[in-house]
Amino acid sequence: MAAPNPLAQAKRQAVIDHILAATRTLVLQHGLDATMDQLAEAGGVSRRTLFRHFETREKLLAAAFEAGITGYRSQLPGYPSFDGDVLAWLRATCESAHRMNSTIGPGFFELASRTDLPADLEAAEARRRQEFRGAMADITETLWHALDGAGDPPESLRTTITAHLSPHFTAALTIDAAQGWAAAADLAHRAITAELPPGMVR
Numbered sequence: 001m002a003a004p005n006p007l008a009q010a011k012r013q014a015v016i017d018h019i020l021a022a023t024r025t026l027v028l029q030h031g032l033d034a035t036m037d038q039l040a041e042a043g044g045v046s047r048r049t050l051f052r053h054f055e056t057r058e059k060l061l062a063a064a065f066e067a068g069i070t071g072y073r074s075q076l077p078g079y080p081s082f083d084g085d086v087l088a089w090l091r092a093t094c095e096s097a098h099r100m101n102s103t104i105g106p107g108f109f110e111l112a113s114r115t116d117l118p119a120d121l122e123a124a125e126a127r128r129r130q131e132f133r134g135a136m137a138d139i140t141e142t143l144w145h146a147l148d149g150a151g152d153p154p155e156s157l158r159t160t161i162t163a164h165l166s167p168h169f170t171a172a173l174t175i176d177a178a179q180g181w182a183a184a185a186d187l188a189h190r191a192i193t194a195e196l197p198p199g200m201v202r
Contacts, residue, residue, distance in 0.1 A: 016053055019043045023064035029105040032061065032114070032121070062124040065111065069124075069131045075100060076135065079142050086146040087201065090192065093139060094165065094185040101170035102181035108167060136162040143192075147200050160195040164188035 022043040027034050036057050040047045054060035076096050082089040111117070111125050140161050144153035163169060165188055173184040193201055 015045070015049070017067070019045060019050065019053065019060070020064045020067040023060055024068050027061060027064065028103075028107040031107050032110050034061075036060075056120070058118040058120040062120040065121070065124045066127060069128045072100070072131060073135050073138075076139075079146060084146075086143060087193070089146075090143060091185070091189050094188040094192070095182070097165040098170050098181040098185040098188065101165075101167040101184075102174065104167050104170075109171070132166075133162065136165060139165070147196065149197075149200065157192075157195050161192055164191050 019039075023034075023039050026039060026042040034042075036047050036050055039057070039060065040050050043050070050060060054063065077089060077092045079086070079089045082092070111121065111128075117125065137158060140153045140158040143161075144157065169188065170181055170184045173179045173187065174181065177183070
């Protein structure tokens with residue numbers, strides 16, 4: 001059996017990555033009911049190419065959402081790069097989260113709220129929630145211990161961080177309050193620091 005051709009594998013993966021990015025962009029902006037014809041047009045490929053890589057439309061959508069999940073944590077700033085300035089890191093984290101959230105369209109909220117999702121999409125949404133909650137737990141732990149908090153951080157701090165960095169919070173500020181993502185980031189930063197015990201932040 002011939003060994004896999006690295007160049008061919010890289011080319012195939014590049015095609016898949018492009019399809020997933022185009023699919024995610026289309027579905028986030030226009031919803032989960034996009035047809036394979038629309039997805040093929042968005043990706044600049046044929047329906048045949050889509051089905052060569054993905055057995056069903058639902059598997060394609062699930063893979064597209066999961067690709068976005070994988071990249072979420074990598075776009076949040078790392079604490080070590082802030083030379084111990086934890087509040088600057090927290091502000092940058094709030095800004096990064098809400099900047100990313102501001103690019104999310106109706107498809108995300110449809111995925112998060114529908115109760116009749118196909119199995120592949122339901123599994124993708126479950127993994128998204130797990131990944132998001134894990135990222136929020138990491139932020140909570142980093143903040144708490146960078147400020148010399150003893151033991152585990154309080155659950156109320158984790159809840160405050162999770163709620164105020166959620167895409168739903170961004171949407172409330174941008175849609176209902178007619179503010180931009182920067183306003184959401186500022187309010188999140190203030191709410192999180194207010195949740196810290198008195199005297200912890202100087």
